[in-house]
Amino acid sequence: MANTVEDIENNMATEAPVPSQNQHSEPGGTGVRSRGGGGGTAQNGQPPSTASQQRPAQVVEGDEDEDEELTLKYGAKHVIMLFVPVTLCMVVVVATIKSVSFYTQNDGQRLIYTPFPEDTDTLGERALNSVLNATIMISVIIVMTMVLVLLYKYRCYRVILGWLFLSSLLLLFFFSFIYLKEVFKTYNVAMDWITLAVIIWNFGVVGMVCIHWKGPLRLQQAYLIMISALMALVFIKYLPEWTAWLILAVISVYDLLAVLCPKGPLRILVETAQERNEPIFPALIYSSTMVWLVNMADTGLGHRPHTRKNSAETPVTEPESPAAPPPVVLGPAPLSPPEDDGGFTTNWVGQQEHQLGPLQSTEESRREIQQLPSARPPVMDDDDEERGVKLGLGDFIFYSMLVGKASAAASGDWNTTLACFVAILIGLCLTLLLLAIFKKALPALPISIFFGLVFYFATDNLVRPFMDQLALHQFYI
Amino acid sequence: MTAAVFFGCAFIAFGPAFSLFIFTIAKDPLRVIILIAGKANEGLAAISEEESSPISVREMAYVAGLGFGIMSGAFSMINTLSDSLGPGTVGMFGDSQYYFITSALMTLALTLLHTFWGVVFFDGCERKRWWVIVAVLCLHLVVSGLSLLNPLYVGSVPPVYVIMLLMAVWAFFSSGGSLHNLSLLWTCRKSNAETSS
Numbered sequence: 001m002a003n004t005v006e007d008i009e010n011n012m013a014t015e016a017p018v019p020s021q022n023q024h025s026e027p028g029g030t031g032v033r034s035r036g037g038g039g040g041t042a043q044n045g046q047p048p049s050t051a052s053q054q055r056p057a058q059v060v061e062g063d064e065d066e067d068e069e070l071t072l073k074y075g076a077k078h079v080i081m082l083f084v085p086v087t088l089c090m091v092v093v094v095a096t097i098k099s100v101s102f103y104t105q106n107d108g109q110r111l112i113y114t115p116f117p118e119d120t121d122t123l124g125e126r127a128l129n130s131v132l133n134a135t136i137m138i139s140v141i142i143v144m145t146m147v148l149v150l151l152y153k154y155r156c157y158r159v160i161l162g163w164l165f166l167s168s169l170l171l172l173f174f175f176s177f178i179y180l181k182e183v184f185k186t187y188n189v190a191m192d193w194i195t196l197a198v199i200i201w202n203f204g205v206v207g208m209v210c211i212h213w214k215g216p217l218r219l220q221q222a223y224l225i226m227i228s229a230l231m232a233l234v235f236i237k238y239l240p241e242w243t244a245w246l247i248l249a250v251i252s253v254y255d256l257l258a259v260l261c262p263k264g265p266l267r268i269l270v271e272t273a274q275e276r277n278e279p280i281f282p283a284l285i286y287s288s289t290m291v292w293l294v295n296m297a298d299t300g301l302g303h304r305p306h307t308r309k310n311s312a313e314t315p316v317t318e319p320e321s322p323a324a325p326p327p328v329v330l331g332p333a334p335l336s337p338p339e340d341d342g343g344f345t346t347n348w349v350g351q352q353e354h355q356l357g358p359l360q361s362t363e364e365s366r367r368e369i370q371q372l373p374s375a376r377p378p379v380m381d382d383d384d385e386e387r388g389v390k391l392g393l394g395d396f397i398f399y400s401m402l403v404g405k406a407s408a409a410a411s412g413d414w415n416t417t418l419a420c421f422v423a424i425l426i427g428l429c430l431t432l433l434l435l436a437i438f439k440k441a442l443p444a445l446p447i448s449i450f451f452g453l454v455f456y457f458a459t460d461n462l463v464r465p466f467m468d469q470l471a472l473h474q475f476y477i
Numbered sequence: 478m479t480a481a482v483f484f485g486c487a488f489i490a491f492g493p494a495f496s497l498f499i500f501t502i503a504k505d506p507l508r509v510i511i512l513i514a515g516k517a518n519e520g521l522a523a524i525s526e527e528e529s530s531p532i533s534v535r536e537m538a539y540v541a542g543l544g545f546g547i548m549s550g551a552f553s554m555i556n557t558l559s560d561s562l563g564p565g566t567v568g569m570f571g572d573s574q575y576y577f578i579t580s581a582l583m584t585l586a587l588t589l590l591h592t593f594w595g596v597v598f599f600d601g602c603e604r605k606r607w608w609v610i611v612a613v614l615c616l617h618l619v620v621s622g623l624s625l626l627n628p629l630y631v632g633s634v635p636p637v638y639v640i641m642l643l644m645a646v647w648a649f650f651s652s653g654g655s656l657h658n659l660s661l662l663w664t665c666r667k668s669n670a671e672t673s674s
Contacts, residue, residue, distance in 0.1 A: 080506035083513075414555040422548070425513050463552075471557055474576070474627035476583050476620070 079432050081288045082391055083425060085225055089396050090421055092229040093236070093404040102182040103237045104408045111238045113137050118240035130242035134250050137243075141254070145265040153272055165212065168227070172207040173200060175230045224286045228393050232400035236408060244405050245453065248398065252449040259443040287390045395444045399424045402452045406460075415467055416459045423455035424448045483561045486581035490554045494547050494588045502540060507532050512544035534603060535596070535652055542595015546588035554584040573628045583624065586637045590620060593641070593648035600651040609651075616640060 097103055110117065113136055116129035151160055177200050184191050207227070210220045239247065258264045403424065407417040427448025435442050470477065502508040511532070532540075557580050568574040594613050601609030620640060626632040 076507040076510055080509055083509070414559055415552050418551055418555060422513060429510055429513065467552060467556070471553065471580075474580060474583070474624065476553060476587055476624040 079429055082428060082432070085221060085286055085288075085391070086396060086399055086425070086428065087421075089225045089229050089232070089400045090403045090424070092225070093232050093400040094407045094417055094421075096179075096183075096229070096233055097236065097404050097408045100182050100186045102185070103233050103404075105237075109238065110240070113140050114239060114243050118242055126242060130240065130246050133240070133243040134246040137247050138250055138254060141251075142265075149265040149269045149272075152269055168208060168211055169204075171227050171230060172211075172223075173204040175234060176200065176203060176226070179230060179233070221286065221288070224393060225396070228286075228396035229400055231393075231397045232404055235397070235401045236404045241405070241409055244401070248402055248449050249453060251398065252443075252446040255443040255445040285390050285392055286396060391444070395448075398445055399428075399448060399452070402449060402456070406452075406456045411460070411464070413460070413464050415464055416456060419455045419459040419463070420452045423451035427451040480562070482577055483558060486554075486561060486577045487558055489578070489581035490550055490558075490584035490588070491547075493585060494543065494550060494592075497543055497592070498547070502543070505532075508536065508540045511537055511540045512547075534599060538596045538599030539592065539652070541599075542592040543588075545595060546591030549591055550584045550588040553587070554580060573630070575630060576628075579627070579630050579634060582634055583627075583637065586634075586641045587620070590617075590637075590641050590644055593644040596648040596652050597644070616644070 106119075114133035115136070116132050118126050118129055120126045120129060148160070151157075177196075180196070180200065183189075206215075206219070207223045209215055210223050211227075215223075235244070403417060403420050406420040407414075427450070428444070431442060431444050431447050434447075469475075498512070502512055557577065561577055567576055573579070594617065598610060598613045601607070601613065620637055623633045623636050
């Protein structure tokens with residue numbers, strides 16, 4: 001779902017409808033939002049071709065050779081800028097899974113979105129239950145996306161903003177409190193309530209400020225990574241095993257369909273936003289160059305490029321809301337962690353609008369950015385090289401969820417975890433490469449999740465027994 | 478087993494590979510990508526035909542070889558390392574006491590060997606010297622065969638290291654190194670015809 005968010009965000013600008021995943025809140029909770037950020041489309045904000053059509057100066061028109069090389073180098077840099085946060089998020093999730101047993105315990109609790117238990121007597125029943133669970137989850141995602149689109153269509157912005165705010169509040173305070181509690185339990189650290197309250201309060205408030213308003217870039221990125229990791233951990237804990245794998249697979253397919261098929265709620269959302277020439281509510285988006293937003297706020301330059309749009313190629317002519325990802329639809333507020341707002345919460349957008357004047361064409365800018373190959377870094381006036389890339393938090397969440405599930409479920413084997421980790425990075429690489437080639441919005445989830453799933457099952461069932469025997473006898477191949 | 482064993486073996490097995498990574502690869506994002514997703518080789522091979530290629534075939538060979546080496550080493554070693562942190566007794570049933578250290582040493586040797594084999598193999602392909610390719614494959618088989626002698630470590634670890642040193646020399650010369658370059662290096666003099674590898 002998160003993927004969809006990304007897609008949505010990216011897609012807001014893009015023609016391809018972003019899978020509604022983004023928009024719909026995860027059953028688990030806020031996760032949806034964050035996921036949305038990453039969902040589907042290559043986050044780098046590849047704006048759909050429509051955006052490019054709308055904006056004349058979209059594509060870099062250099063020499064073909066230079067273009068290719070520039071694209072390659074540029075793309076490489078952006079891929080690395082995404083590797084690091086994705087790796088960090090996965091490392092945090094795997095470290096937590098391996099050390100804190102809370103997230104792998106089966107308490108018998110389930111999310112309301114996955115009501116069917118998996119500890120049944122027969123395999124057939126288990127399979128059926130997991131299929132039903134996945135179906136319910138996907139339907140919830142689709143419904144939430146529709147709700148989001150409707151809310152947006154009928155201009156209920158406050159509802160959306162409030163939802164985003166509540167989501168991030170829940171995530172930053174409640175889930176991190178639970179996480180901290182479990183970590184203390186694992187390491188047997190004695191802690192008094194007053195200190196804990198002070199810590200959680202500070203963590204949460206600074207997080208809200210960083211994500212929804214202004215803050216140092218690194219801190220903002222750190223918070224986004226942390227809430228993505230928290231969300232992924234929640235999913236790992238509360239989704240039963242077969243359901244989780246099924247959901248990952250189905251969401252990737254959904255992401256693919258939603259981004260590449262012409263009809264979809266996200267597409268409607270994007271088109272509506274374009275018609276109105278409004279920025280879409282920023283969803284959860286991880287940006288590697290959000291600092292310019294701060295600058296923008298300070299300077300109030302109208303011509304600052306939109307983060308979505310990046311590009312040197314496209315001169316930014318109007319103020320754009322930074323990362324205006326599509327509004328994050330959080331779904332049932334208490335259930336969905338608010339991570340959706342990859343930092344660009346509605347407050348932030350409001351701030352921007354207040355300071356910069358009405359933000360325009362978020363989708364357009366997004367499209368433009370999405371059009372650009374490789375992650376679209378926000379356009380800087382001066383520096384072509386310092387573009388950032390954006391990735392929806394939904395993608396972070398799903399990637400981490402896959403790797404976390406692999407490390408939790410695979411017989412305690414590190415090879416499987418490592419294989420899934422590399423598979424996801426390769427998928428991300430390929431996605432960005434395809435983005436550079438096709439120059440239109442692409443879903444970010446499918447390739448990575450597909451590789452991740454294939455590698456997980458293949459490694460766990462084929463490679464692991466083999467490597468165990470080799471290691472036992474110290475044979476090296 | 479203690480944390481000392483864990484860290485010691487981890488550094489033995491992965492230290493050189495990671496220093497190679499940090500000092501030669503981490504700065505260039507393109508190389509990092511090739512390290513992880515070696516399939517980009519084909520795309521890059523096409524580009525390296527052009528005048529200004531972002532990465533040369535030799536760099537690609539080196540990076541791809543290092544990537545293979547790190548992955549192979551990680552897959553061999555990582556479960557052993559994680560077990561070394563937990564409780565247990567090494568060699569309880571008459572097995573060798575040197576299990577961890579020899580695993581680490583073999584992993585290190587294999588990682589570096591993969592790097593050198595990558596360089597030599599690519600060079601052989603570039604220059605269409607098929608005997609090089611056959612030799613690399615045979616050496617790989619020999620090294621794996623030697624590891625079958627474990628736990629007779631004296632029969633496996635020293636020969637593998639000898640082969641590794643020979644491969645290092647071969648890779649150095651096949652990637653354009655020469656005694657002249659080495660002497661320049663020692664005397665810290667710059668040369669016009671510096672070969673890059």
